Amino acid sequence: MEAKGIKKNTAIWIIAVLVLFVLSIILGIIMRLNQGGAVHLDPGTFYADMTIHGITMIGIWFVAGMAGVNFIMERYVKTSYRANTFALVMTVIGVVMLWVSTLIGDFHAGWTFLYPLPFKIAWSAWATPMFLWALAVLGVGWLVWVLSLMTALLKKYSISQVFAWQHFRNKNPEVETPPFILISMISLLGVLACLIAAVVLLVLLFAEYYSHGAFVNDALLIKNLTYFFGHTIANEMLYLGLAIIYELFPEISGRPKWKTTWYVAIAWNLTLFFVLLAFFHHLYMDFVQPEGLQIVGQLASYLASLPSAGVTVFSVIVAVYRTKIKWSLSNLLFFIGIAGWVIGGVGAVIDATISNNFLLHNTLWVPAHFHSYNAMGNVLFSLGFFHWFSVEYSKRKGPERLSSLKLSFLLLGGIGFLAAFYVAGAESVPRRYSSYPVEFTSAKLLATLGAVFATVYLIAIFLFVSSIFKRCINMVLHRS
């Protein structure tokens, strides 16, 4: 019964994610059109769009990864249906509150809601507490979900086993830790840390808000906590997607299951530790942050990303190079997604290098790299899972139509959309401008081109979504 419940919940998660994804892409296109001068939004409306676009995208692709990991984890351990349902209900409530606070309340402090912006009220007064409470609702739901999955894993595996420490020395240990379990646990622990950071952050923000200024926060502390939460969750959601790939890529390709080796175990353990320190690279421009922490930020950015990316790319190349692969839409999406993740990761590491950051900080290079590993990375990881799940467990089976067209549109739209960001970033066009002054000669043209290519990407997503959507609806409505 519970396994069926998890399956049904997974279908509901997919439907919710896809609906919100399409809406958020439309908001993104409107923003780029406004920057290009094709439409004219009031700056407050632009920033409300930017706020809801950013926070929705982060939220939905995090829960997409969690839903996928939860579903596959059922193969190894028994997970909690109640916790999954609780997270689903809390997510729906939280998202409604977020959309109301931004679209009706006009809250527009950005998805990072950097202190003290939420308290510089330039919108309906109720929108600030509603936005913060929405985050609290989401945080509680996700925290319960994460803890339940961690508990499920730790009932079966000891701490050393779940982190695959027995693989460091022993080539054939008595208990093997599947890579899916290793990467899931590493991601869940990272998510737990960043959700606790969010709890501390929200308590401090509520303390200032409800004390009416009697208690004042330290701006440096709040910025550190904001990026501990924001940067870490943006990275961990990628790792959740990678956990799914480690499990499904060989399976869908008709290849033997991937095993945890000593280098896979070491690489992912390094990621566990260093991803919690990498957020310091968001504070390079904060002159009061000690220099030592800035250097830690740069080193941790390298050490968190390079080993895990290295072993993942190596595993995928070994799996596909001169090997007969059963290609399907799902593993093609995984494959392209890995490429997008690596390209975005290289862009991120370039920006996380202090000497480069002086040039690239707050330029469009930043959205260029995070859209690379999200729109052309993590989104494809999850779309690959959604497609596999909907085909595998739906009664509406049949040949996948228009696969080449879908992938062509996705690649054309995605690459064009990202290129517009990268070129603008390299030309020092600033990010977070609702419209560009004439001094930025190429900014408007690039923004318009970005909007055109994003529309092509949206068409591809529509094509993908329609078939997945129908199968998932069918799964939810079907009684058995």
Added chain:
Amino acid sequence: MHKYGLTSFLIFVCSFLVDAVAQPAAGWQETNINEVIYNAPLQIISGDHVSMHQLAAQNPLVVAFVFTRCSGICAPLIIQLKESLQFAPNIGNKKYNVLVISFDPRDSVKDMENMATRFNLQHEGNWKFAVTDSISRLISSVNFNPVWYEQTLQFDHDALLVGVNSQGFVTKKLLGLRNSKDIGLLINSINNVFSPTYRLPGQSNLFSCYNYNPKTGKNTPGLGMLFIALPAILSFSILIIIRLVSKSKSA
């Protein structure tokens, strides 16, 4: 368990809040930034009659508030400012005027002229000594509140320098006698050049990442640093606790 942890944390925060509420608001050096200074009519010792905004439009201003019968901080403030301006870093090509204005309604233009002579500044082109008939509105626009003491016939007041850019906006306020580095930042700010500033810790600011000790001039890690480390420490602790509980249940 988490519930108790959170409750304890909230009690901890609230216990500090009670103290914080009882204290007067601190850090008024950070008030009025980006606000327009009152456009007071000025009577300068050179004989010119200009408004504050007209003078600022000529060159951005460093405004010093003094009174001529001052037996306290006024003279050290002017002397220190004069010296600091000579040694301030990176201000070689920056424009500025220093406006020394009396906040004592009894002071006349002649009194201010004598004061300029006393400091040997009467012929310095970018030093302007002035009085105004709208002093109360001017000082309230920068939140400067001298208190008159009849017994000593003196004002109790802060040593305040206010930076005003050429559009008449307050860009920075400096409280106390400041060194050439701080004066350099002030000159940069009135020229609309980025000048790093950081909110001063006050009674209501409890969890600073660093605590500045004015006696030693050094920063030491504050409670805020613990908060940054807290999520990682708690996560690993929770991991161990879950495993121990699971193990004991299965046993």
